Amino acid sequence: MSTTTTEAVRVERPTSRVETFLGRHAAMIPTFAAVIILIVLLAGAEAFLRGDFITARNLSALLLDNAYLLILAVGMTFVILTAGIDLSVGSVMAFTGILGAQLLVSGQPVWVAVPAMLAGGAAIGLLIGVLVQYFNVQPFIASLAGLFLARGLAFVVSLSSIRVEEPAVLWLQQTRFRLGDWYLTPTGIIALLTVAVAAFVLHLTRFGRTVYAIGGNEQSARLMGLDVARTKVAAYVISGFCGGLAGLALTAYSGAGYPRNGIGTELDAIAAVVIGGTLLTGGRGYVLGSLIGVLVFGTIKTIISFMGAEQSWMQIIVGALLLLFIVVQRVIVSRSERRR
Amino acid sequence: MTHIWKHRLFWPLAALITLIVVNSVARPRFLSITMRDGQLYGALIDILRGSAPLMLVALGMTIVIATRGIDLSVGAIMAVSGAVALTVIDGSNDPSNLGTVLVAIAVAVLVALVLGVWNGFLVAVLGIQPIIATLVLMLAGRGVALLITGGFITTVNSDPFSYIASGYLTVLPFAFFISVAAIVALGVVERRTALGVLTEAVGINPEASRLAGVRSRGIVWGAYMLSGVLAGVAGIIYASNIKAADANATGLFIELYAILAVVLGGTSLAGGKFSIAGTVIGVLIIQTLDSTILFLGVPSAQSPVFFALVVVLVVVVQSPRMRRVIGSMTRRRSRPEPDPDPERDRERTGVAA
Numbered sequence: 001m002s003t004t005t006t007e008a009v010r011v012e013r014p015t016s017r018v019e020t021f022l023g024r025h026a027a028m029i030p031t032f033a034a035v036i037i038l039i040v041l042l043a044g045a046e047a048f049l050r051g052d053f054i055t056a057r058n059l060s061a062l063l064l065d066n067a068y069l070l071i072l073a074v075g076m077t078f079v080i081l082t083a084g085i086d087l088s089v090g091s092v093m094a095f096t097g098i099l100g101a102q103l104l105v106s107g108q109p110v111w112v113a114v115p116a117m118l119a120g121g122a123a124i125g126l127l128i129g130v131l132v133q134y135f136n137v138q139p140f141i142a143s144l145a146g147l148f149l150a151r152g153l154a155f156v157v158s159l160s161s162i163r164v165e166e167p168a169v170l171w172l173q174q175t176r177f178r179l180g181d182w183y184l185t186p187t188g189i190i191a192l193l194t195v196a197v198a199a200f201v202l203h204l205t206r207f208g209r210t211v212y213a214i215g216g217n218e219q220s221a222r223l224m225g226l227d228v229a230r231t232k233v234a235a236y237v238i239s240g241f242c243g244g245l246a247g248l249a250l251t252a253y254s255g256a257g258y259p260r261n262g263i264g265t266e267l268d269a270i271a272a273v274v275i276g277g278t279l280l281t282g283g284r285g286y287v288l289g290s291l292i293g294v295l296v297f298g299t300i301k302t303i304i305s306f307m308g309a310e311q312s313w314m315q316i317i318v319g320a321l322l323l324l325f326i327v328v329q330r331v332i333v334s335r336s337e338r339r340r
Numbered sequence: 341m342t343h344i345w346k347h348r349l350f351w352p353l354a355a356l357i358t359l360i361v362v363n364s365v366a367r368p369r370f371l372s373i374t375m376r377d378g379q380l381y382g383a384l385i386d387i388l389r390g391s392a393p394l395m396l397v398a399l400g401m402t403i404v405i406a407t408r409g410i411d412l413s414v415g416a417i418m419a420v421s422g423a424v425a426l427t428v429i430d431g432s433n434d435p436s437n438l439g440t441v442l443v444a445i446a447v448a449v450l451v452a453l454v455l456g457v458w459n460g461f462l463v464a465v466l467g468i469q470p471i472i473a474t475l476v477l478m479l480a481g482r483g484v485a486l487l488i489t490g491g492f493i494t495t496v497n498s499d500p501f502s503y504i505a506s507g508y509l510t511v512l513p514f515a516f517f518i519s520v521a522a523i524v525a526l527g528v529v530e531r532r533t534a535l536g537v538l539t540e541a542v543g544i545n546p547e548a549s550r551l552a553g554v555r556s557r558g559i560v561w562g563a564y565m566l567s568g569v570l571a572g573v574a575g576i577i578y579a580s581n582i583k584a585a586d587a588n589a590t591g592l593f594i595e596l597y598a599i600l601a602v603v604l605g606g607t608s609l610a611g612g613k614f615s616i617a618g619t620v621i622g623v624l625i626i627q628t629l630d631s632t633i634l635f636l637g638v639p640s641a642q643s644p645v646f647f648a649l650v651v652v653l654v655v656v657v658q659s660p661r662m663r664r665v666i667g668s669m670t671r672r673r674s675r676p677e678p679d680p681d682p683e684r685d686r687e688r689t690g691v692a693a
Contacts, residue, residue, distance in 0.1 A: 085471070127652075131652065131655060131656070134661060135655060135656050135659035135661055135662065136659050136660055136661065137655045137656075137659065138609055140410070140471065140609075141599070141603070141609065141651065141655060142655070144596055144599070144600075144651065145648045145651040145652050145655070146648070147596070147644075147648075148596070148644035148645070148647045148648035148651065149644070149645060149648035149649075151644045152641075152642050152643065152644035152645030152646070152647075152648060153645060155639065155641035155642045155644075156642050156645060159639060159641060259641070263592070267475065267478065267479050270475070271479065274472075280469060280471075280472050281469070310486065310487070310491050312482070312483040312484075312486035312487050312491060312587075313483065313487075314483065315479055315480055315481075315482055315483030315486075316480045316483040316484060316487070318479055318480070319476050319477070319479040319480025319481075319483070320476075320480065322475065322476050322479060323462075323476045326468055326472050326473070326476070327466065327468070330466065330467065330468055334467075
């Protein structure tokens with residue numbers, strides 16, 4: 001009897017150590033998986049395509065082309081961590097972009113136009129946050145109202161696209177800080193700074209811990225005396241603000257404001273956040289994971305255009321990846337529920 | 341009198357009647373219906389005809405929402421179904437043949453059914469959150485539709501096919517009869533059998549209804565299949581109306597309008613009790629509002645602002661906080677009542693809204 005027990009323990013020890021590791025770091029597994037997928041994608045592209053995929057220029061362009069999406073994904077991470085969702089970000093980006101372009105064309109200086117863009121985004125975020133927190137509206141519906149409002153307002157500002165010739169805005173896109181073949185644009189720096197600030201706020205401040213606590217269990221967070229109401233509203237304001245910032249990045253990138261920009265971009269941002277390992281049920285995830293998610297998204301896009309395939313594959317592949325990650329998340333959640 | 345006041349369809353119906361009254365005052369021709377060649381024409385007829393795709397999608401959405409779910413993929417399913425139907429017709433030798441069109445419709449609806457089965461599988465069997473599960477198809481569906489049409493906008497010239505959206509059956513548009521058939525069929529199946537009650541039971545408390553012996557998995561799965569099929573038919577009507585399959589534009593934002601119609605009709609997004617009549621009224625409100633906005637000379641691209649205001653107004657009026665404020669105003673002179681239980685309050689919001 002005793003011998004069998006010791007044997008069983010000896011056999012089980014390696015597995016149980018793995019189990020403990022997985023149990024303790026369950027929240028990080030999806031993000032690790034995203035990193036692995038990113039590496040596989042890059043290596044696969046390098047091996048099967050022309051062999052000149054991993055170049056400094058391509059990787060630099062990856063950040064440049066997806067700077068706006070990265071900024072949106074950072075804002076979305078805050079909202080999803082509080083177990084909410086923000087469908088409005090793509091429309092907010094279009095609205096603030098066209099608003100900024102219109103202000104610049106009508107002769108306003110940059111230091112009026114850019115703060116107006118950011119404030120416009122934050123205001124729509126505030127509206128959504130107040131509806132969610134104080135009127136008990138589901139985040140889905142509240143941000144749906146935000147989507148309609150921002151999209152409609154974009155067309156109220158202008159029905160057609162407006163070219164931007166303001167040097168300060170174009171500078172954001174055209175300047176290249178070079179290091180050998182690598183380069184960074186100011187838009188890329190803004191995006192990376194957004195990630196850095198968000199990571200700092202989420203992991204090292206009281207506000208960030210409250211965000212995680214709300215996503216984990218809102219009721220408990222409230223009973224612990226955390227300021228749930230203000231934090232939740234703030235998460236949507238941050239997402240709206242990021243929408244405004246993304247509007248700036250996209251306006252600089254395309255050199256124009258266009259009211260039809262960003263239709264469906266909210267889905268790309270959600271997909272990037274989920275691929276980056278943030279649980280849609282809230283409380284678990286990392287803003288650095290969202291960075292990885294955006295890079296995965298951008299890499300797939302680049303590979304598809306390298307292969308000369310149709311961009312419609314993009315939607316199908318991202319959909320399939322999303323499904324894969326959701327199923328992985330589902331397994332993780334049900335495992336941790338079983339342990340409780 | 342209080343019975344009328346408290347009926348859950350009172351507010352949606354009042355909103356619809358107000359809209360119609362405002363319209364007929366602003367433009368007297370709104371209510372006029374003219375008879376030409378034995379067919380009726382007029383703004384109201386246009387509303388009935390134009391509302392058909394949204395009506396079908398919203399009916400499916402009502403049942404899905406009643407099971408505590410949501411189906412974001414309806415727009416994508418519409419795009420796929422339209423693409424399939426037009427590709428079949430386009431590929432045949434005789435696009436004007438009635439048989440070809442019927443086959444195309446059957447194939448398209450079958451594909452839509454498969455997509456509905458897929459959604460239902462993710463939600464009912466794998467237990468994934470409905471928003472997320474249907475998001476997958478919402479993302480991938482349009483890509484599939486683009487692949488089917490080869491990235492182009494397929495156009496066809498087929499009289500039997502365009503009849504679906506623009507033809508008249510006796511005096512009224514054929515599309516209107518499709519809506520009516522769907523409303524009646526759904527009403528009979530859900531309200532004359534136990535299915536409606538079982539659906540509500542699953543939505544109110546999935547665990548309790550499962551323990552009570554309700555086969556919740558099948559009911560939830562069926563709801564998504566129904567939503568898929570109805571979206572497929574809606575996609576065919578849409579494609580028939582523009583005589584083309586445009587994978588990017590078909591059913592864009594329709595999931596949002598459908599959800600709005602369901603909410604306007606008084607079905608709570610929290611699941612449970614649903615009202616088919618409410619959804620019908622909700623769809624008519626949206627379509628009338630759309631027609632009003634067009635009449636006001638507002639570019640249709642700007643109309644989302646109005647819908648945003650409507651959504652905000654409706655959700656704020658429905659919210660427990662607002663109800664408490666209104667309640668305390670009307671009850672000020674009567675004896676003070678204890679603070680209403682939030683749980684009951686939420687339930688009431690769902691029922692009375």
